[in-house]
Amino acid sequence: MKPVELKDGVFWVGAIDWEERDFHNFVTARGLTYNSYLIMDEKVTLVDTVKHKFVKESMERIKKLVDPSQIDYIVVNHIEPDHSSGLPDTMRNAKDATIVCTQRLRMEFASTTTAMAGTFRL
Numbered sequence: 299m300k301p302v303e304l305k306d307g308v309f310w311v312g313a314i315d316w317e318e319r320d321f322h323n324f325v326t327a328r329g330l331t332y333n334s335y336l337i338m339d340e341k342v343t344l345v346d347t348v349k350h351k352f353v354k355e356s357m358e359r360i361k362k363l364v365d366p367s368q369i370d371y372i373v374v375n376h377i378e379p380d381h382s383s384g385l386p387d388t389m390r391n392a393k394d395a396t397i398v399c400t401q402r403l404r405m406e407f408a409s410t411t412t413a414m415a416g417t418f419r420l
Contacts, residue, residue, distance in 0.1 A: 301359040307338040311359040313352035332384075336360055341370040344392070347384035356384065357391055366391035374399040377406045 301309040316329040332348035334356055342364055348356045360366050369392035374382050385407075389395065399407075 299355060299358050301336065301363055304335070309336045309338070309359075309363060310334070311336045311344070311356055311363070312346075313348045313355040315349065315352065332356075336363060336369075338363065342368055343371040343373060344369050344388070344395070345373045346375055347372065347382060347388045349379055350383040350387060353384040353387040357388075360391075367393060369395045371395060372397050374403060377403055382407075 301311045303309050310333065312334040313332045314329060315332065318326055318330050332352055333346065334348050335345040337343040337345065344360070347353065357366060360369075366388075372385070372388065372392065372395045374385060374397060376382070382403075385397075389397075
């Protein structure tokens with residue numbers, strides 16, 4: 299499982315779910331991808347995580363580029379599970395990362411994700 303370089307310093311580190319057949323009521327006959335991107339610059343930034351059961355696969359890709367503990371920022375675009383259910387496990391690997399998200403997302407996580415208490419920082 300290798301990361302895919304899209305442009306200098308920008309890598310796809312997501313996961314492929316070959317088994318998923320329904321995504322928001324759309325038929326996905328050939329599965330789907332959980333897109334996550336690692337930007338290697340002055341600060342290391344992960345844009346979105348993956349569905350929780352694919353964090354290990356995503357971490358394997360990230361580890362080929364950088365120690366996950368070196369991730370400075372994790373950008374979370376929205377709370378749907380395909381983007382954010384892997385965040386608690388990702389934060390266990392990137393303990394010092396700052397999460398970048400909207401105020402609404404912050405409130406949603408605070409009200410629904412007790413498992414992240416102590417690891418979720420904004």
